Amino acid sequence: MTATLLAPTSVLKCPPRFSTPRNLDRPTLGPNVGKVARSQRRPFMPWQEWVADVALEVEPDPSGDGWVNAYTEVVLTIMRQTGKTTLVLPVITHRCTADWPGGLLDSGPQPQSTAYTAQTRNDARKKWMKDFTPALSNSPFRNQFHTRLTNGSEGWDWRNGSTFDLLATMEKSGHGDVNDLTVLDEIFAQQDWRLEQAVIPAQNTRRSPQRWPVSTAGESAVKSPYLWSKVEVGRARCEAGEPSRSAYFEWSFADDEDPGDPAVWWRRHPALGYTVTEATIQAAYDSMALDEFRRAFGNMWGSTETQGHLPIGDFDLCGSETAAVDMDSPVAFAVDVTPDRGRTSVIAVGRMTIDGETFPVAEL
Numbered sequence: 001m002t003a004t005l006l007a008p009t010s011v012l013k014c015p016p017r018f019s020t021p022r023n024l025d026r027p028t029l030g031p032n033v034g035k036v037a038r039s040q041r042r043p044f045m046p047w048q049e050w051v052a053d054v055a056l057e058v059e060p061d062p063s064g065d066g067w068v069n070a071y072t073e074v075v076l077t078i079m080r081q082t083g084k085t086t087l088v089l090p091v092i093t094h095r096c097t098a099d100w101p102g103g104l105l106d107s108g109p110q111p112q113s114t115a116y117t118a119q120t121r122n123d124a125r126k127k128w129m130k131d132f133t134p135a136l137s138n139s140p141f142r143n144q145f146h147t148r149l150t151n152g153s154e155g156w157d158w159r160n161g162s163t164f165d166l167l168a169t170m171e172k173s174g175h176g177d178v179n180d181l182t183v184l185d186e187i188f189a190q191q192d193w194r195l196e197q198a199v200i201p202a203q204n205t206r207r208s209p210q211r212w213p214v215s216t217a218g219e220s221a222v223k224s225p226y227l228w229s230k231v232e233v234g235r236a237r238c239e240a241g242e243p244s245r246s247a248y249f250e251w252s253f254a255d256d257e258d259p260g261d262p263a264v265w266w267r268r269h270p271a272l273g274y275t276v277t278e279a280t281i282q283a284a285y286d287s288m289a290l291d292e293f294r295r296a297f298g299n300m301w302g303s304t305e306t307q308g309h310l311p312i313g314d315f316d317l318c319g320s321e322t323a324a325v326d327m328d329s330p331v332a333f334a335v336d337v338t339p340d341r342g343r344t345s346v347i348a349v350g351r352m353t354i355d356g357e358t359f360p361v362a363e364l
Helices: 030-039 046-055 084-097 121-137 194-202 225-240 262-268 278-287 290-298 312-316
Strands: 058-060 067-069 073-077 113-117 145-148 155-158 163-166 181-185 210-215 246-250 332-337 344-354 357-363
Touching (some): 030 046, 046 073, 084 113, 084 210, 121 155, 181 194
Parallel strands (some): 113 163, 181 210
Antiparallel strands (some): 155 163
C-alpha cells in the first residue's frame, strides 16, 4: 500500500501514509495537551500536534454529563526516536490533572487511573525514571504529584487523587484493576493479546477510557503478531474510510520507495528538520544493515508473511488428489507451541486408501 491518506498542509508538511482524518465537527483537547507539552519544555512537532488533535476529539457524553473521548483506542506506529515519549507524557499528564468523568455511575470530574508499559516492566521503569519523571519534575506540575519508588509499586500519586502506575507484561498483569488511560509502548515485542485482554475489561466501567498502543514496526508479522494485526486493520479502515472508535496513525516508507533517497526521508520522516537531521539519517544509512535501517528510520516491516517456518507448500505436495479417507481408521492430533508462544502448529495424522492400499497421511 503506497497511498498517502492526507495531503500536505501548511501545518502538516510531512503527512502520515495512513491516518484517521480530523473530524472538524468535534471539539478536540489536542491544543490543551499541546500546552502541557510546552510547559514541559518539549513543544509538539507538527506530527505530534496532528495526532493529539485527532486522537483527543471529544463528543457529548450520552448521559448528558459533559464530554467523553470519541476514540477509545489510538494506534500509532512511527520511526524510532521521533518523539513518541514527548507525545505520550503530556497525554498522561493532562489525563491526570484535567477534569475528566469517572465511572459509569459517577457524576462530575473524578480522579483518573493511568498506566504505562513497554517491552517489559523493567523497560517501562527505565523510561519512567530516565525521561518521564525528570520532565515532570522540571515543569509547573512538580508540586502536584508524589513519586513512589518502592520496587514493584513505582508510579505517581497526584494531589487530586489520580494515579500513574507501571504495568507489567505478565499474563495476569492488570487483571482486576480499574483504568482510564493506558499507554502500551513498543508493542512490537508483544507476542500475543494478553495485555489487551487485561486492559480492555479494566476500562469497561469507565465513562471515557482510552488506550494507546504505540510502536515502531516489528521485524516480521510472525514475530510481532499483535502489532501487525493492528497495522492491517488500521490501514484497511483508513483506505476504506470506515468510521471506528479506533484511531490509526502510521508514518512509514512505502515498499516501492528507495530507502536511501533523501527526498523520501523528507517526505516520510516527520521528525526530520526538527529533532533529526539529514546528516544523521545519512550516517545511519551508510553504517547500518539495510533491513535494520528500513525498520528504524523507515518504519518498514521485514516480512508481512503470517505463516511460520514450516514450508506448507512442500507439505501439501505430499498429498494426493486420488486419496480417500479410511473412515474406520483412528485420527491422532498433535500440537506444538514455541517457547515464546509466538507460533503454533497443529497436525492431524490418520490413514488413507489409495488404489486399494492404505497409507498414513497427515494434514497441517
